[in-house]
Amino acid sequence: MKLQLRGITKRFGSLVANDHIDLTVEAGEIHCLLGENGAGKSTLMNVLYGLYQADEGEVLLNDEVQHFEGPGDAMAAGIGMVHQHFMLIPVFTVAENVMLGNESTRAGGLLDLPAARAKVNEIAARFGFHVDPDALVEDLPVGVQQRVEIIKALSRDAKVLVFDEPTAVLTPQETDELMAIMRQLKAEGKSIVFITHKLREVREVADRITVIRLGKVVGEASPTASNAELASLMVGRAVELTVQKDEPKLGDDALVVDHLTVVDPIGQLVVNDVSFTVRRGEILAVAGVQGNGQTELTEALLGLAHHVQGSAVLDGTELVGQSVRNILESGVGFVPEDRTEDGLVGEFTIAENLMLDRSESPPFVRAGNLQRSHLADFAREKVEEFDIRTQGINEYVQRLSGGNQQKVVLARELSRDLRLLVAAQPTRGVDVGSIEFIHKRIVAARDSGVPVVVVSTELDEVAALADRIMVMYRGRIVGIVPGDTPRDVLGLMMAGEVPAEGAAA
Amino acid sequence: MSRTVEHHRVAPQPDALATTVVTSWKAPIAFAIFTLIALALAVFAPRPGETTYRWSRETDAIQVPDLTVPAMQALWAVVALLAVSTLYSVLLVRSKRRVPLWLIVVFALLFMFGFLTWAGAGSSLPMIGLLFGSLSLAVPLIYGSLAGVIGERAGVVNIAIEAQLLSGAFTAAVVASITGQPWLGLIAAMVAGMLVGMVLAAFAIKYFVDQVIVGVVLNVLVVGLTSFFFSQVLAPNAAALNTPPRFDRLHIPVLGDIPIIGPVFFRQTIIVYLMYIAVALVYIGLFHTRWGLRVRAVGEHPQAADTVGIRVNSTRFWNVALAGAIAGLGGTFFTIGSGIAFNKEMTAGAGFIALAAVIFGQWDPIKATLAALLFGFASNLQNTLSVIGSPVPSEFMLMLPYVVTIFAVAGLVGKSRAPAADGKPYIKS
Numbered sequence: 028m029k030l031q032l033r034g035i036t037k038r039f040g041s042l043v044a045n046d047h048i049d050l051t052v053e054a055g056e057i058h059c060l061l062g063e064n065g066a067g068k069s070t071l072m073n074v075l076y077g078l079y080q081a082d083e084g085e086v087l088l089n090d091e092v093q094h095f096e097g098p099g100d101a102m103a104a105g106i107g108m109v110h111q112h113f114m115l116i117p118v119f120t121v122a123e124n125v126m127l128g129n130e131s132t133r134a135g136g137l138l139d140l141p142a143a144r145a146k147v148n149e150i151a152a153r154f155g156f157h158v159d160p161d162a163l164v165e166d167l168p169v170g171v172q173q174r175v176e177i178i179k180a181l182s183r184d185a186k187v188l189v190f191d192e193p194t195a196v197l198t199p200q201e202t203d204e205l206m207a208i209m210r211q212l213k214a215e216g217k218s219i220v221f222i223t224h225k226l227r228e229v230r231e232v233a234d235r236i237t238v239i240r241l242g243k244v245v246g247e248a249s250p251t252a253s254n255a256e257l258a259s260l261m262v263g264r265a266v267e268l269t270v271q272k273d274e275p276k277l278g279d280d281a282l283v284v285d286h287l288t289v290v291d292p293i294g295q296l297v298v299n300d301v302s303f304t305v306r307r308g309e310i311l312a313v314a315g316v317q318g319n320g321q322t323e324l325t326e327a328l329l330g331l332a333h334h335v336q337g338s339a340v341l342d343g344t345e346l347v348g349q350s351v352r353n354i355l356e357s358g359v360g361f362v363p364e365d366r367t368e369d370g371l372v373g374e375f376t377i378a379e380n381l382m383l384d385r386s387e388s389p390p391f392v393r394a395g396n397l398q399r400s401h402l403a404d405f406a407r408e409k410v411e412e413f414d415i416r417t418q419g420i421n422e423y424v425q426r427l428s429g430g431n432q433q434k435v436v437l438a439r440e441l442s443r444d445l446r447l448l449v450a451a452q453p454t455r456g457v458d459v460g461s462i463e464f465i466h467k468r469i470v471a472a473r474d475s476g477v478p479v480v481v482v483s484t485e486l487d488e489v490a491a492l493a494d495r496i497m498v499m500y501r502g503r504i505v506g507i508v509p510g511d512t513p514r515d516v517l518g519l520m521m522a523g524e525v526p527a528e529g530a531a532a
Numbered sequence: 533m534s535r536t537v538e539h540h541r542v543a544p545q546p547d548a549l550a551t552t553v554v555t556s557w558k559a560p561i562a563f564a565i566f567t568l569i570a571l572a573l574a575v576f577a578p579r580p581g582e583t584t585y586r587w588s589r590e591t592d593a594i595q596v597p598d599l600t601v602p603a604m605q606a607l608w609a610v611v612a613l614l615a616v617s618t619l620y621s622v623l624l625v626r627s628k629r630r631v632p633l634w635l636i637v638v639f640a641l642l643f644m645f646g647f648l649t650w651a652g653a654g655s656s657l658p659m660i661g662l663l664f665g666s667l668s669l670a671v672p673l674i675y676g677s678l679a680g681v682i683g684e685r686a687g688v689v690n691i692a693i694e695a696q697l698l699s700g701a702f703t704a705a706v707v708a709s710i711t712g713q714p715w716l717g718l719i720a721a722m723v724a725g726m727l728v729g730m731v732l733a734a735f736a737i738k739y740f741v742d743q744v745i746v747g748v749v750l751n752v753l754v755v756g757l758t759s760f761f762f763s764q765v766l767a768p769n770a771a772a773l774n775t776p777p778r779f780d781r782l783h784i785p786v787l788g789d790i791p792i793i794g795p796v797f798f799r800q801t802i803i804v805y806l807m808y809i810a811v812a813l814v815y816i817g818l819f820h821t822r823w824g825l826r827v828r829a830v831g832e833h834p835q836a837a838d839t840v841g842i843r844v845n846s847t848r849f850w851n852v853a854l855a856g857a858i859a860g861l862g863g864t865f866f867t868i869g870s871g872i873a874f875n876k877e878m879t880a881g882a883g884f885i886a887l888a889a890v891i892f893g894q895w896d897p898i899k900a901t902l903a904a905l906l907f908g909f910a911s912n913l914q915n916t917l918s919v920i921g922s923p924v925p926s927e928f929m930l931m932l933p934y935v936v937t938i939f940a941v942a943g944l945v946g947k948s949r950a951p952a953a954d955g956k957p958y959i960k961s
Contacts, residue, residue, distance in 0.1 A: 076839070078839070098839045110839065114835060116833045116836055123825060127837070136822065296552060501550075
């Protein structure tokens with residue numbers, strides 16, 4: 028089925044998320060929509076899927092103008108979507124998720140589960156994989172959950188399939204498998220829209236590429252274009268894709284983690300007997316697919332986790348069992364993985380956010396009173412130093428872009444005397460320009476002798492920053508390898524395979 | 533129970549994380565407290581005599597013999613058994629194992645037997661009356677908890693169950709008095725409950741007002757309205773407006789003649805029989821029909837439901853309205869179900885206890901029903917004991933249903949999980 032978008036415009040208040048976007052996707056074609064976070068790709072697809080109503084423009088399928096009141100209409104017209112955040116109900120089984128909204132019933136109005144199971148098995152078999160129709164979705168690995176999404180779309184006879192950032196949660200191997208599935212769908216004559224900001228994947232699978240920046244189509248590119256060409260088209264200027272960094276000047280052991288175990292409330296060992304050491308002046312990157320214990324590991328280091336066994340010693344001081352305040356005061360800087368949830372208070376100003384974890388003592392507070400003038404000076408200095416693009420220090424943090432918000436977090440954490448920096452997903456949802464800056468600051472911290480732990484699910488980031496790489500899988504350390512380890516080895520390790528040459532580095 | 537359990541069990545499949553057992557001392561501590569209470573009763577307030585448990589009425593066709601036990605010997609035996617259970621639970625937790633549910637149930641039954649025997653020493657306990665009354669008192673709680681389960685499964689917290697019960701009781705009394713038809717009262721009560729539900733739904737779903745606040749406001753509003761109409765309109769014209777006819781008790785043939793079970797369950801009014809049907813229908817509906825799948829989807833992950841073409845807010849609206857109708861039906865128990873005239877605030881917090889039953893029952897219609905029965909039993913125990921002349925002060929006994937509620941909700945609720953989007957409005961951008 029041929030899909031055309033003509034002059035789609037979508038405004039949110041004064042923000043124009045999509046500005047007269049035109050897009051044509053032929054049947055049997057994989058069309059890549061490339062753009063940074065916040066460029067308007069997802070908004071466009073939500074318009075296509077009927078979740079948003081366009082202010083202007085129209086959607087055409089096989090040259091017929093469509094009017095979608097909601098996702099139900101879009102689905103009925105043959106559009107299927109694999110969402111970035113899976114639209115699956117965790118406590119339902121695979122079969123229940125696939126049939127939801129499209130249920131067939133037996134006598135007495137009872138759900139026809141056998142038919143749904145058969146459908147799941149039939150579609151899965153067509154693509155050569157297996158999914159248990161009776162498994163609860165929450166028990167499945169994310170890669171399999173994504174297949175359930177695909178099955179769900181196909182069970183409704185989707186002819187146009189939209190994949191919204193599908194590889195964000197996948198291991199490199201799972202990504203390759205997804206690419207294979209996409210090619211197979213293409214061979215079946217489906218039209219595929221593939222939304223991403225990852226250049227490598229685009230070049231691997233796309234037939235055509237449309238680049239979007241700030242809500243506008245800025246150009247088309249061919250899959251043979253180089254990474255640098257695509258990146259500059261996407262960002263609007265030449266960007267450095269690699270971080271300049273010198274050999275590390277290694278100092279003594281700073282953080283020694285010994286047999287650390289974190290148990291979650293239902294008794295699962297989310298971090299399972301983990302031991303490693305970080306030296307002064309070194310970046311240890313913790314790689315792994317989302318949800319393999321990295322979050323819990325950082326929380327344990329910060330004293331945020333309950334049920335922690337084992338020890339983590341920083342410069343001779345035990346961190347496990349200490350209060351968060353004591354740990355912060357002993358010089359641990361923390362960039363949490365979800366800045367809007369844990370890193371910032373959206374309704375506070377930039378200045379207030381910059382002193383969030385320093386409200387106990389001078390110079391920001393004296394005798395219980397905020398020192399406003401000192402804070403203002405400090406904030407102005409940090410806004411300058413960290414290149415935070417803002418109207419002023421009294422702007423609310425929630426109005427900043429993701430990149431600028433992250434710079435506020437980084438400015439706050441790096442302006443203390445650090446003895447350890449823990450940065451979880453430091454560039455998630457951050458524009459390419461800010462990524463460069465944030466990476467430089469992290470490397471600068473390391474060069475000043477601070478031991479750094481960076482948690483990232485992006486292999487590009489891991490490769491850019493790491494002096495050593497620790498790969499985690501299901502709460503355990505698969506191995507600790509040198510920073511220049513090839514991607515395919517890391518990919519296998521992220522799937523839990525121990526590298527042949529041993530785990531020492 | 534003699535097999536050993538390793539501390540760290542490695543999962544059989546690579547997909548699952550290794551687990552350990554997180555133990556809790558809650559159960560052993562609660563056991564110890566109740567054992568001490570029983571011990572204190574035996575030591576400080578011994579009551580000599582015999583306790584007779586009567587299992588049938590004189591009119592029953594099949595008579596079950598009475599059970600007579602010497603009170604103090606029985607109590608001491610119970611104390612000993614309770615102590616053994618407590619020790620066993622301590623051992624379990626110390627060896628990193630969970631206290632199984634059966635032990636909690638056995639412990640509770642033992643304690644109850646000991647307490648009843650002690651309290652009823654020197655007299656006889658009408659067990660049929662106790663159980664029959666428990667079921668009756670549980671009726672509004674069960675209807676209310678069904679309403680709560682449906683609402684919360686759809687993602688709307690229904691604090692206004694109390695208001696729905698009260699408006700149902702009021703409307704049923706007035707309509708049945710005017711028309712002389714209890715059936716019309718029943719239908720009117722459902723409409724009244726549904727209207728309250730719709731107000732809640734409109735504010736919570738359309739205008740995103742905090743659901744708990746709307747619910748509380750509705751409770752106060754309905755109390756005020758019904759009290760006003762009661763004192764200004766009903767009281768002066770009681771004969772015409774507030775003399776509701778009652779539903780007669782229906783003796784179901786065969787089933788009603790089974791010893792113990794028959795007189796308790798099958799000699800009730802139509803409201804109780806409707807309740808059996810409602811519990812079964814809600815259970816089957818929620819878990820085996822398209823309606824239930826969609827209701828649960830909307831309450832768990834409204835956005836996912838939206839993306840498969842389910843209209844989230846209208847689904848929520850109509851299910852909250854349906855829940856209101858069910859609660860309104862439950863309210864009829866207070867007036868036409870019992871043949872009592874309407875009175876100010878006559879539901880006396882039943883809606884809140886129903887809400888507790890929803891949580892204690894883990895958002896499951898059957899478990900919520902069982903929880904409501906437990907609360908009904910606690911209420912009726914207090915009635916029965918005051919009739920046979922219990923040594924416990926009546927004020928203390930009046931607290932019993934609420935104490936049971938607090939303990940049940942705080943202490944015994946295990947790993948239950950509310951619907952993920954419970955109480956959260958679905959705002960489409």
